[in-house]
Amino acid sequence: MALVGRKMEKLETVKAEIESTCSVKISLHSCDIREEDRVKETIADILVAHGKIDHLINNAGGQFPSPLNMISGKGFETVVRNNLTGGFLVAREVFNQHMMLQLGKKDMSITNIIADMWNGMPGMGHSGAARAGMLNFSETAANEWAPVRVNAVAPGFIASSGMDTYPEPMKQTIMQLDKTIPLQRLGLEAEVSGALVFLCSPAASFISGSCIRIDGAAPNARRIWPVGTGKANPAFNSFHLGGVPEVIQRRDAERASKKGN
Numbered sequence: 001m002a003l004v005g006r007k008m009e010k011l012e013t014v015k016a017e018i019e020s021t022c023s024v025k026i027s028l029h030s031c032d033i034r035e036e037d038r039v040k041e042t043i044a045d046i047l048v049a050h051g052k053i054d055h056l057i058n059n060a061g062g063q064f065p066s067p068l069n070m071i072s073g074k075g076f077e078t079v080v081r082n083n084l085t086g087g088f089l090v091a092r093e094v095f096n097q098h099m100m101l102q103l104g105k106k107d108m109s110i111t112n113i114i115a116d117m118w119n120g121m122p123g124m125g126h127s128g129a130a131r132a133g134m135l136n137f138s139e140t141a142a143n144e145w146a147p148v149r150v151n152a153v154a155p156g157f158i159a160s161s162g163m164d165t166y167p168e169p170m171k172q173t174i175m176q177l178d179k180t181i182p183l184q185r186l187g188l189e190a191e192v193s194g195a196l197v198f199l200c201s202p203a204a205s206f207i208s209g210s211c212i213r214i215d216g217a218a219p220n221a222r223r224i225w226p227v228g229t230g231k232a233n234p235a236f237n238s239f240h241l242g243g244v245p246e247v248i249q250r251r252d253a254e255r256a257s258k259k260g261n
């Protein structure tokens with residue numbers, strides 16, 4: 001397993017967590033996916049360390065919240081590079097440096113993480129545009145790079161540590177998000193990982209060019225119908241080392257205190 005991100009200390013933490021659970025060879029690589037030369041070197045380093053890349057999860061991404069009219073050209077470009085160009089560069093290098101030479105010999109896949117950007121992504125329009133682009137890139141690559149399977153996974157609102165990176169006004173919105181979702185709760189990181197493991201497995205060997213939504217039916221909510229019944233289904237919480245984001249702990253504490261009053 002090769003873990004890639006900009007900050008080595010984050011990667012060290014994840015490595016230690018994985019090693020506390022199972023025995024697997026793990027290499028760590030500091031790389032900003034927006035830097036083309038660094039991406040080329042990183043993929044080459046991974047191939048030296050492991051000799052192959054059977055499955056790529058293109059997960060790196062993120063954005064800053066802003067209404068469209070306040071985003072500068074540089075800011076828009078930064079987010080597009082983080083969520084579209086960077087993922088393309090990584091996928092292209094994995095394909096060119098390894099997968100292209102192994103076509104037909106084994107099952108290989110690329111999965112691109114996008115987002116719930118259907119019908120637009122208000123407050124994060126730069127990211128919505130980039131994620132929509134990533135979906136279209138995945139569809140093209142599924143054709144051009146077959147039999148490598150190329151798919152997208154579109155998480156909706158997932159209770160991840162990433163949520164704690166947002167400023168206070170956005171946190172206020174995050175604390176109300178569960179009410180806008182038919183399943184009446186946020187998703188868990190393990191529920192995204194479940195789909196990723198499936199897509200990397202032989203059970204998904206005829207799935208390519210697809211997008212799996214993991215969003216509790218959020219985009220299906222309609223103004224003419226109440227959202228959900230007030231009841232949530234049980235979550236698949238298989239990450240025993242996973243934590244609850246601070247913003248969600250705060251939400252639950254505030255609700256408990258309101259109930260108590």
Ligand SMILES: CCCCCCC/C=C/C(=O)SCCNC(=O)CCNC(=O)[C@H](O)C(C)(C)COP(=O)(O)OP(=O)(O)OC[C@H]1O[C@@H](n2cnc3c(N)ncnc32)[C@H](O)[C@@H]1OP(=O)(O)O
Nearest residue numbers: 061062063064072074075078082123157162163165173174
């Ligand atoms: C409605 C509720 C929705 C809830 C959220 C649910 C959906 C999504 C969830 C997630 O995605 S979770 C993941 C969360 N984590 C992140 O998003 C963090 C990732 N962010 C970053 O890595 C960085 O902020 C960045 C977006 C990649 C930018 O980093 P970088 O260091 O390359 O850029 P800077 O040099 O700081 O800035 C470049 C340029 O970009 C503009 N800009 C950057 N930050 C802001 C900001 N906060 N506000 C406005 N503009 C910003 C700006 O133009 C910068 O240029 P300069 O002005 O600094 O010259």
Ligand SMILES: NC(=O)C1=CN([C@@H]2O[C@H](COP(=O)(O)OP(=O)(O)OC[C@H]3O[C@@H](n4cnc5c(N)ncnc54)[C@H](OP(=O)(O)O)[C@@H]3O)[C@@H](O)[C@H]2O)C=CC1
Nearest residue numbers: 005006007032033059060061062115155156157158160162
């Ligand atoms: N949580 C949610 O509700 C949703 C999340 N998503 C997307 O799912 C993915 C995972 O999200 P989540 O775990 O919540 O977010 P996090 O912010 O916790 O994780 C994002 C990861 O991407 C890495 N990363 C970001 N930019 C770069 C870059 N330029 N180069 C290399 N690595 C980078 C970060 O590491 P480092 O900082 O060390 O580089 C970090 O490990 C992201 O793409 C996110 O936007 C989509 C929809 C909803």
